[in-house]
Amino acid sequence: MALRTLSAKNAQKLDEELMSSGAFSIDQLMELAGLSVSQAVFKLQPLEKGKRILVACGPGNNGGDGLVAARHLWHYGYEPTIYYPKQSKNELYQRLKKQLEDLDVPFTDDFDAAVGAADHIVDAIFGFSFSGEVREPFPKVIQALRDTKVPVLAVDAPSSWDIENGPPSDGPGKGFQPPALISLTAPKPLVKHFKGRHFVGGRFMNKTIAEKYSLDVPKYEGLDQIAEVSVEGQKL
Amino acid sequence: MALRTLSAKNAQKLDEELMSSGAFSIDQLMELAGLSVSQAVFKLQPLEKGKRILVACGPGNNGGDGLVAARHLWHYGYEPTIYYPKQSKNELYQRLKKQLEDLDVPFTDDFDAAVGAADHIVDAIFGFSFSGEVREPFPKVIQALRDTKVPVLAVDAPSSWDIENGPPSDGPGKGFQPPALISLTAPKPLVKHFKGRHFVGGRFMNKTIAEKYSLDVPKYEGLDQIAEVSVEGQKL
Numbered sequence: 001m002a003l004r005t006l007s008a009k010n011a012q013k014l015d016e017e018l019m020s021s022g023a024f025s026i027d028q029l030m031e032l033a034g035l036s037v038s039q040a041v042f043k044l045q046p047l048e049k050g051k052r053i054l055v056a057c058g059p060g061n062n063g064g065d066g067l068v069a070a071r072h073l074w075h076y077g078y079e080p081t082i083y084y085p086k087q088s089k090n091e092l093y094q095r096l097k098k099q100l101e102d103l104d105v106p107f108t109d110d111f112d113a114a115v116g117a118a119d120h121i122v123d124a125i126f127g128f129s130f131s132g133e134v135r136e137p138f139p140k141v142i143q144a145l146r147d148t149k150v151p152v153l154a155v156d157a158p159s160s161w162d163i164e165n166g167p168p169s170d171g172p173g174k175g176f177q178p179p180a181l182i183s184l185t186a187p188k189p190l191v192k193h194f195k196g197r198h199f200v201g202g203r204f205m206n207k208t209i210a211e212k213y214s215l216d217v218p219k220y221e222g223l224d225q226i227a228e229v230s231v232e233g234q235k236l
Numbered sequence: 237m238a239l240r241t242l243s244a245k246n247a248q249k250l251d252e253e254l255m256s257s258g259a260f261s262i263d264q265l266m267e268l269a270g271l272s273v274s275q276a277v278f279k280l281q282p283l284e285k286g287k288r289i290l291v292a293c294g295p296g297n298n299g300g301d302g303l304v305a306a307r308h309l310w311h312y313g314y315e316p317t318i319y320y321p322k323q324s325k326n327e328l329y330q331r332l333k334k335q336l337e338d339l340d341v342p343f344t345d346d347f348d349a350a351v352g353a354a355d356h357i358v359d360a361i362f363g364f365s366f367s368g369e370v371r372e373p374f375p376k377v378i379q380a381l382r383d384t385k386v387p388v389l390a391v392d393a394p395s396s397w398d399i400e401n402g403p404p405s406d407g408p409g410k411g412f413q414p415p416a417l418i419s420l421t422a423p424k425p426l427v428k429h430f431k432g433r434h435f436v437g438g439r440f441m442n443k444t445i446a447e448k449y450s451l452d453v454p455k456y457e458g459l460d461q462i463a464e465v466s467v468e469g470q471k472l
Contacts, residue, residue: 022335023332023338025261025328027263027264028263028264031267031268042459071440076459095259095260095261099258099442102442103443204307204311206339207339208338220311222278222312223278
């Protein structure tokens, strides 16, 4: 059975539906999404393999998921550092940032130095609403993500990838193929081009929404908020 | 080392502080609290021991934690049923209820019948803001919780217990001693009188708040949102 994908347009619609008729608040959904991301990091990078997690956050929801994930990682015993160069004025993001400051989680402006000091990186720069061009200061950030040997977990999409068509044929993301990806709610079409380990997270989908958008609910185990799925063949 | 307790007054203050200077929203805190409750149920009542969980929800935040827990339990594969006779008009609770309805989780008015059909019960009726008298329709509900042989997990307090002084000396809760308790954020003074298994949940406390309120952050393991603590001697 194929694990079906969700187009960028439908991902947007599904989110809006969860927050209107589904009655979820964005705080709730982002908390659960960020929790999923933190669990994928825990699986990929056990504490004993190195605790220094660099979380690269973009200006939108993908960055918000990264901020939540960093908070949970701190509670698990990791040492997260945040790169968040384009901070949203939105009250929710400001609050998520404050929650990290209260844990003394450092924010850095020097991405290259932070990569050099990291054991693992979370790419929470762009998510399913990305399209078009990579704007400043992110081109060199994406190049660094592409070129580093530090393992990268991408959230929803390797940043700069086209949501439908996958890796860009030129620009800073050309050749960016991170070793791991977590798809939130459902995989986007780009996963057909993805070659690493693949997780699905966001254990809040109901059957009505899954049916309406022709999605599969992955087989989560126990209390896990994530499920690892194979990429080849997209089987569960 | 003793696991220190948090008075009802300070529990209220701490919650307010988390939501003001701590920058948490109630949606976030309730999501994490309810998630903790669901993890305690998972530990106490593995799926193979019986999936039918009756969640008794009161009119306030304790009931909200129960509603969130029930949703997570559904996602784990349990079959929750909700008893929620005094429904808050508050928009948050209405939304949490809608999220359960969308999963086809049943709501019942017949508590006695629901107890008879349950494998495990969550007592989310009254929390740390309870004091004074048990109002209708809860006296007979608390009697049923006291008298049933179905195991009960109490959230923050066995309902009807005085937060400082523990079990009431008369009324419906006289003699109510459930087999399990989950204390959210920190144990309340009543735990000195509690004889069952004891969990602490709510993995979001920062050091500043822990120090300010003279609390211990329990030793959570791995991804767990709960930690089991001994009751005798209150040791971690």
